[in-house]
Amino acid sequence: MFLVNVIVTLFLAGGVFFLLVGSIGLLRFPDFYTRLHATGKCDTLGGGLIIFGLLIYHLFHYFHYPLVPVRLLFLIFFIFIANPTATHTVMKAAYRTGVKPWKLGEKRQ
Amino acid sequence: MNHRGKGFGFLITFILMFLFWIFLSEQISSPFHLIAGVISSALVAFLSHDLLVKGKSEKILLKSWRLFRYIPWELWQIVLANIDVAYRVLHPKMPIDPCVIEFETSLRGDFALTTLANSITLTPGTITITVEPRNGKFQVHAIAKEPADALLVVQTMQKKVAEVFMETN
Amino acid sequence: MISIFLVTALLIIASIFLSLYRGVVGPGVFNRVAAVNVIGTKTIALLVILGYYFERPLFFDIAILYAMLNFIGALVFAKYIERGDVCS
Known part of the structure; x- marks a missing residue:
């Protein structure tokens, strides 16, 4: 059980690290498109890692409720499909309405 | 039928x-x-x-099985992409050089194009902007030169997705 | 293990507040929408963790609903901005 807790903690730490990196990238990057680079990837993997770690925790601690992990699996699946699609849609809307991408050497927006 | x-x-x-x-x-x-x-x-x-399930797409079970085998490689690419983004975010000088590139693929099916677009969005340094389903033209925003070259010259991902959906020609 | 869940939830809340800065200040409507979308994704992870912290599996259903609403919200916003109309 101790080993399971260590593995779950590692998953949670990785997920929180990527979520924090996504937030810092949202603050630091110079324009809208590069900010979406930070958030669209880091949030997907960060949320997925956290939910997967909790799924392992559930399998070893609450094994008499075997149907609940299916919801978590569906949640991971949905995040990995919906999040890139939402990123792509918002980016397409911005590109069609004429938001200029930032080039190297310009002032940050 | x-x-x-x-x-x-x-x-x-x-x-x-x-x-x-x-x-x-x-x-x-x-x-x-x-x-x-x-x-x-x-x-x-x-x-x-x-x-x-569209009416014309036959062999959907075989395609699902091939897609299932494609997923682990994709997950590993996602991990690499996140480490890459974390490096670019946390580096003090922020080594980014954004550019917009265009390329064409031979894929035509809706599901294949969606898979390729989502894979491009999740893999290192690139995000799909627009997809034209008629001639398979992609516009991609790349965060630096190396990911753009990986997508334009090497074309690993296009080959893998085309192999999954059996649309190599 | 419960305390680790609490620390994780607090760190996620901290990252939500970091994103909220971009949502309040960020120039233009697109930065704000990106920030709101990011906050939605983080809230899903936060809801799942709180479900284990309070030992209530009902939170997972709320997380699933929140994921769907977040996705549909981003899609509807993008369509509205792009065409000036939701149904067209």
């Missing part, structure tokens, strides 16, 4: 919806929940089976 394709799509949608109902309700023994689940998933499958 058209009629049979419709029945097949209805069946697959119905089975998926009913499994989802059972997993959410968690009450297998209660007959009220089972009957309500059958009725509502049959209604949903009747109304929207053409959204999930």
Whole structure:
């Protein structure tokens, strides 16, 4: 059980690290498109890692409720499909309405 | 063939919806929940089976199996992409050089194009901006030169997706 | 293990507040929408963790609903900005 807790903690730490990196990238990057680079990837993997770690925790601690992990699996699946699609849609809307991408050497927006 | 394709799509949608109902309700023994689940998933499958399974796409089970084998490689690429983004975010000088590139693929199917677009968005340093389904033209925003070159010159991802959906020509 | 869940939830809340800065200040409507979308994704992870912290599996259903609403919200916003109309 101790080993399971260590593995779950590692998953949670990785997920929180990527979520924090996504937030810092949202603050630091110079324009809208590069900010979406930070958030669209880091949030997907960060949320997925956290939910997967909790799924392992559930399998070893609450094994008499075997149907609940299916919801978590569906949640991971949905995040990995919906999040890139939402990123792509918002980016397409911005590109069609004429938001200029930032080039190297310009002032940050 | 058209009629049979419709029945097949209805069946697959119905089975998926009913499994989802059972997993959410968690009450297998209660007959009220089972009957309500059958009725509502049959209604949903009747109304929207053409959204999930198109009539013309045959061999859907084989394609699903190949897609299932493609997923681990994709997950590893996602981990690499996140480490790459974390490096670029946390580096004090921020080594980014954004540019917009265009390329064309030989893929035509809706599902294949969606898979390729989502894979491009999740892999290192690139995000899909627009997709033209008619001539397979992609516009991609790349965060630096190296990911753009990986997508334009090497084309590993296009080959993998084309192999999954059997659209190599 | 419960305390680790609490620390994780607090760190996620901290990252939500970091994103909220971009949502309040960020120039233009697109930065704000990106920030709101990011906050939605983080809230899903936060809901799942709180479900284990309070030992209530009902939170997972709320997380699933929140994921769907977040996705549909982003899609509807993008369509509205692009065409000036939701149904067209």
